[in-house]
Amino acid sequence: MKLSFADDYTFTVSFEKPYPLFLTVLAKESTGRPGLDRPSFIEPFRYLKDYHPAYAVSAKLEAAIAKNGVKKWTDLWDSKGQIQAWWFNPNMPVLTAWRVKTPPPSDTVVMEHNPYYYGVDAEGNQLPYIDQIEHRLFQDPQAINFMAIQGETDLQNRHINVANFTIEKWIKALTWSIIPNLNSKDEVKQALFEDIRFGEALNISVDRETINELAFSGLGEARQASPISGSPFYDEEAEARWTEYDPDKAAELLEAIGLTEQDGDGYRLNPNGRRLSLVLETRWDIQGELLEVVRTYWQNVGIEVLVRIIDRTLYQQHVDTADFDLVLDMFDRSSVITAGPLRFLGRYGFAPSYFNWWSTNGKAGEEPPKDHLIREVWKAWESAQTAHNLEEAMPMRSRW
Numbered sequence: 001m002k003l004s005f006a007d008d009y010t011f012t013v014s015f016e017k018p019y020p021l022f023l024t025v026l027a028k029e030s031t032g033r034p035g036l037d038r039p040s041f042i043e044p045f046r047y048l049k050d051y052h053p054a055y056a057v058s059a060k061l062e063a064a065i066a067k068n069g070v071k072k073w074t075d076l077w078d079s080k081g082q083i084q085a086w087w088f089n090p091n092m093p094v095l096t097a098w099r100v101k102t103p104p105p106s107d108t109v110v111m112e113h114n115p116y117y118y119g120v121d122a123e124g125n126q127l128p129y130i131d132q133i134e135h136r137l138f139q140d141p142q143a144i145n146f147m148a149i150q151g152e153t154d155l156q157n158r159h160i161n162v163a164n165f166t167i168e169k170w171i172k173a174l175t176w177s178i179i180p181n182l183n184s185k186d187e188v189k190q191a192l193f194e195d196i197r198f199g200e201a202l203n204i205s206v207d208r209e210t211i212n213e214l215a216f217s218g219l220g221e222a223r224q225a226s227p228i229s230g231s232p233f234y235d236e237e238a239e240a241r242w243t244e245y246d247p248d249k250a251a252e253l254l255e256a257i258g259l260t261e262q263d264g265d266g267y268r269l270n271p272n273g274r275r276l277s278l279v280l281e282t283r284w285d286i287q288g289e290l291l292e293v294v295r296t297y298w299q300n301v302g303i304e305v306l307v308r309i310i311d312r313t314l315y316q317q318h319v320d321t322a323d324f325d326l327v328l329d330m331f332d333r334s335s336v337i338t339a340g341p342l343r344f345l346g347r348y349g350f351a352p353s354y355f356n357w358w359s360t361n362g363k364a365g366e367e368p369p370k371d372h373l374i375r376e377v378w379k380a381w382e383s384a385q386t387a388h389n390l391e392e393a394m395p396m397r398s399r400w
Helices: 022-029 045-051 058-067 141-149 187-194 196-204 208-216 236-240 247-257 285-300 312-320 352-359 374-385 390-399
Strands: 002-007 010-014 098-102 108-113 132-136 175-180 277-282 304-309 326-331
Touching: 045 058, 175 196, 175 285, 187 196, 196 247, 208 285, 277 285, 277 312, 285 304, 285 326, 312 326, 374 390
Parallel strands: 277 304, 277 326
Antiparallel strands: 002 010, 098 108, 108 132, 175 326
């Protein structure tokens, strides 16, 4: 990328090769990304120059390092930096609709209307309409339930189980999904997860409609992890794939794979004679009922599943190191995939080691077999990034 300035308010970006996705990426990244603690594409030079050795007075920079309790100047920067991350720094000029007023570690994090936000409505009124937002931090997940019961919350997304409350329903670009690990360190399990018949059997052996009624009060939609309706990448066939409940066919598929033998408890045996037992992990303790129902369905076709609800740090560690069998998580970022394709490329779940190999040009992770289908996904994404225009890039959606 090359950057040039026509004047104080105009800059031009150019690339050596076509990059039709740039505006999509810019729209996502330019005002803080989807999140509260990440730096944006455009940063305030006059403010941040005092924290960079190329511009700052050494004594003032050292004083800032000491004041913020960090070891070196780079610790002041990036998504966790006490200066550049606007989530932590009330003095950081931002382009976002709100700016932090009372940062963590306060029990109540307060955000206020940013008077310099560039957005206005159709009548010319300054946005946003809401002047202040309070985020009450909590440790115990039950605490958020008590807040809701007592009428102390106006809006909440995460950590709320829809089965417990009367809620306003909306469409979200995520699907609660159980994700198998194609990079499992257990060779027997890894081979099963790579077998498309096993994936189909796991899917059609659970009754999604019953799960919707029991775990989501009928407010959800039985579907497959895929782009949501309304997305330019939506595919009706992909959404419906393997969603019909058919335990008899599931049993046939498992036997066709070779899982024909069962022990005295009715659980299927691996080719090595041991019981096939899978561990299903999640950080979402609010979905315990959902997991219990799924566990029962899989038990009915002879697959033992052990459910573990673990804290987020351990969960993330297991996903990053591919040290898991199955995880329950939200398969999100599925509205505008070109703005956030990582889940589809293997990260955060189904092939973390393959993704690390690809994203580091082979310096880390594990190389997939030459004929592995994930290479087709990567090829489609690479082609989209260098297409001559957005229309040429978009046909890749049929390959997801």
